[in-house]
Amino acid sequence: MVNALTTLIVKEVKELLRDPKILVGTVLMPIIMFGILGSIFNFSIGSARESLENISIIVVNEDNGPVSSAFKNFIENYPAAKITALYVQNINLAFDELKKTNASGIILLPKGLSQNITKGIRGEIVSYILLSSLSMTEQGKASIFQSIVESFNKVLSLQIISSQIPSMDPSFVSNPIAGGYYTYFRGSVLNIPPQIVTGTLYLQIMMMPIVIMIMLFSVMTMASTSIALEKETKTLETLLTLPVNRITILIGKLSGSLFVAVLGTVAYLLGFNYYMSSLMGGFGEQQNIDLSALGINITPLGYILMGIVFFVSIVSALALAVSFSVFSEDVRSAQASMSYIFIIILIPTLVLMFVDVNALPLISQILIYLIPFTHTIVASKSIMLGEYSMVLINIGYLILFTIIVLYVAAKLFTTEKIFTAKISFKRKKLTE
Amino acid sequence: MRNITVVKPFFINNFYSMLANTFMGGLREMVAAVEVSNLIRVFGTKRAVNGLNLKVNEGEIFGLIGPNGAGKTTTLRIIATLLKPTSGNVKVFGYDVISEAENVRKLISYLPEESGAYNNLSGLEYLRFMASFYARNREEVESFVMEGAKISGLKERLSDKIKTYSKGMKRRLLVARTLMIRPKVAILDEPTSGLDVFYARYVRDEIKEYARSYGVTVLLSSHNMLEVQYLCSRVALINNGVIVEEGSPEELFRKYDSNNLEDVFIKVSKYG
Numbered sequence: 033m034v035n036a037l038t039t040l041i042v043k044e045v046k047e048l049l050r051d052p053k054i055l056v057g058t059v060l061m062p063i064i065m066f067g068i069l070g071s072i073f074n075f076s077i078g079s080a081r082e083s084l085e086n087i088s089i090i091v092v093n094e095d096n097g098p099v100s101s102a103f104k105n106f107i108e109n110y111p112a113a114k115i116t117a118l119y120v121q122n123i124n125l126a127f128d129e130l131k132k133t134n135a136s137g138i139i140l141l142p143k144g145l146s147q148n149i150t151k152g153i154r155g156e157i158v159s160y161i162l163l164s165s166l167s168m169t170e171q172g173k174a175s176i177f178q179s180i181v182e183s184f185n186k187v188l189s190l191q192i193i194s195s196q197i198p199s200m201d202p203s204f205v206s207n208p209i210a211g212g213y214y215t216y217f218r219g220s221v222l223n224i225p226p227q228i229v230t231g232t233l234y235l236q237i238m239m240m241p242i243v244i245m246i247m248l249f250s251v252m253t254m255a256s257t258s259i260a261l262e263k264e265t266k267t268l269e270t271l272l273t274l275p276v277n278r279i280t281i282l283i284g285k286l287s288g289s290l291f292v293a294v295l296g297t298v299a300y301l302l303g304f305n306y307y308m309s310s311l312m313g314g315f316g317e318q319q320n321i322d323l324s325a326l327g328i329n330i331t332p333l334g335y336i337l338m339g340i341v342f343f344v345s346i347v348s349a350l351a352l353a354v355s356f357s358v359f360s361e362d363v364r365s366a367q368a369s370m371s372y373i374f375i376i377i378l379i380p381t382l383v384l385m386f387v388d389v390n391a392l393p394l395i396s397q398i399l400i401y402l403i404p405f406t407h408t409i410v411a412s413k414s415i416m417l418g419e420y421s422m423v424l425i426n427i428g429y430l431i432l433f434t435i436i437v438l439y440v441a442a443k444l445f446t447t448e449k450i451f452t453a454k455i456s457f458k459r460k461k462l463t464e
Numbered sequence: 465m466r467n468i469t470v471v472k473p474f475f476i477n478n479f480y481s482m483l484a485n486t487f488m489g490g491l492r493e494m495v496a497a498v499e500v501s502n503l504i505r506v507f508g509t510k511r512a513v514n515g516l517n518l519k520v521n522e523g524e525i526f527g528l529i530g531p532n533g534a535g536k537t538t539t540l541r542i543i544a545t546l547l548k549p550t551s552g553n554v555k556v557f558g559y560d561v562i563s564e565a566e567n568v569r570k571l572i573s574y575l576p577e578e579s580g581a582y583n584n585l586s587g588l589e590y591l592r593f594m595a596s597f598y599a600r601n602r603e604e605v606e607s608f609v610m611e612g613a614k615i616s617g618l619k620e621r622l623s624d625k626i627k628t629y630s631k632g633m634k635r636r637l638l639v640a641r642t643l644m645i646r647p648k649v650a651i652l653d654e655p656t657s658g659l660d661v662f663y664a665r666y667v668r669d670e671i672k673e674y675a676r677s678y679g680v681t682v683l684l685s686s687h688n689m690l691e692v693q694y695l696c697s698r699v700a701l702i703n704n705g706v707i708v709e710e711g712s713p714e715e716l717f718r719k720y721d722s723n724n725l726e727d728v729f730i731k732v733s734k735y736g
Contacts, residue, residue, distance in 0.1 A: 039596040043582065050584035050625075265580035270638075273544045274597045275569040451546050 044288020066303025070310030097146025256357035260366030514705035527696035573647035612644035
């Protein structure tokens with residue numbers, strides 16, 4: 033006999049890769065998805081930076097005193113951005129101009145501002161910031177208005193101090209104590225404020241479980257579709273009467289799906305690599321921090337371990353999907369049954385996105401760690417942080433789970449259950 | 465001494481193998497292609513097959529006829545090793561369908577009533593895929609594929625993806641893949657189901673010609689009495705999971721004073 037396993041695998045791969053839904057969903061989608069995500073990130077950072085470098089504002093000068101003249105000089109020579117100012121007489125005109133022009137907001141210098149400050153009474157500069165969307169650029173705009181007013185405040189304060197207490201250094205009087213903020217992270221002291229470290233890491237940690245969840249979803253959908261399609265198109269009946277061991281048929285199915293899944297994983301890794309480089313290039317540069325100082329750089333060993341974690345997770349997901357889809361009558365039922373398994377992927381995904389598992393009560397920790405795909409996410413995070421020792425335990429648990437599920441799938445394949453089991457999720461017809 | 469000990473077993477072995485070959489050869493001639501004894505299959509509370517006995521001889525075309533739900537498909541699925549009997553014995557050329565299922569699968573080729581093919585493969589790829597499980601080498605695969613292409617009559621459409629085929633074209637492809645491998649027993653469940661009159665006739669002729677040329681034993685089920693009458697050398701009428709009458713069409717016509725199987729079946733069902 034010509035090699036039955038090879039024949040089965042070749043058939044399976046052809047069937048899967050020629051199905052546009054599977055080709056796009058498993059192999060092309062990760063590249064497209066990460067490509068789009070990375071590009072959006074790059075674009076947002078780029079456009080935010082560009083728009084903040086050239087900002088246009090409307091200034092309502094009701095004061096017409098020395099303070100407003102000083103303010104005019106200040107914004108003309110503002111060091112952080114090039115500010116184009118349009119001066120109008122009153123606030124109503126300013127709002128009209130805001131509608132017509134592309135100005136980012138209004139700064140109101142109210143009547144009596146100079147007079148108050150000269151008398152030693154605190155004055156007020158009011159900003160109206162245009163919020164046209166909820167993008168990163170808009171957040172930047174809000175902070176630039178705040179920064180203009182605060183910087184001017186500081187300049188004014190230094191001038192007042194130097195005129196009132198000429199014997200003292202005005203910068204010392206305004207700030208007699210300088211605060212130093214360092215982060216002690218994973219055994220090292222980093223010259224980065226902790227909020228930037230947490231902000232950066234949170235971004236990575238939020239994304240990783242989502243990426244893994246999408247990957248497992250697509251792999252499981254593919255495997256369950258492959259089995260259910262055999263039932264739906266009535267090819268399974270013939271396949272099971274061929275002079276081939278049933279285990280060989282199962283291995284053929286798993287290997288075919290695995291081949292396509294490996295292509296998908298490579299696509300995920302390529303896409304993920306692009307996304308990470310976008311993130312490091314864009315975000316890291318903007319915050320002026322070196323992300324590798326936080327330990328967020330994946331080494332070649334890290335990539336190998338990541339590959340192993342993904343591979344074992346995919347095999348166990350495939351075997352799990354096959355075991356469940358055996359009981360489905362058609363593709364729709366198989367996909368509906370997958371939604372139950374998706375819940376056990378969603379739980380660790382959501383938990384690990386928002387919570388530190390080790391902070392949970394012991395029983396919750398045990399339950400979360402019993403779910404095999406928790407280990408996929410935990411291992412991926414550990415790899416990103418360069419903590420490789422725990423990854424081996426995660427891989428071990430995943431392998432153990434995979435062996436058990438493969439055994440169950442093999443048992444199901446050798447009984448007539450594969451042929452007779454018919455769970456249908458179709459809506460029942462109404463009978464009279 | 466050493467020479468004697470070597471020669472003796474050789475002689476004895478030769479003698480026994482000669483004896484066994486003669487004896488087993490005789491036995492093999494006597495073995496039925498398909499033998500079903502006291503077959504019972506229960507699904508939940510329903511007895512789909514209820515003590516069925518059947519014997520199909522090598523080289524004959526045997527027809528199972530009966531109404532919907534009579535137990536035809538269940539019987540064929542058990543013979544094809546898809547389902548297990550609740551009780552009873554089923555053998556194909558002496559091989560038990562439960563304990564020797566893998567040997568049975570080497571001898572049979574099964575065409576289910578509602579069968580499909582892989583939509584993303586071409587007709588030729590599908591035939592090649594199926595032939596690979598039965599052929600001993602690549603040359604034999606191609607020889608089976610050529611045979612299948614001829615039986616299907618699909619010509620240049622064999623290069624197209626199966627998803628572009630009509631229901632009738634798919635059925636012809638499936639009949640072709642069942643017969644092309646020259647199985648010892650072809651099990652055909654409603655072989656002409658879904659075919660129009662012309663192609664149904666074409667497929668019937670192919671089955672008859674193929675069985676005659678290659679000595680293939682055919683066990684088929686059908687609702688179509690004319691089809692069975694045209695194809696089969698012997699038929700069994702099945703109702704409520706048991707065989708109610710059996711014989712050649714001519715024998716049944718004489719016994720029930722009729723000239724077609726439809727009348728015979730009605731008479732057997734009413735009075736039998």
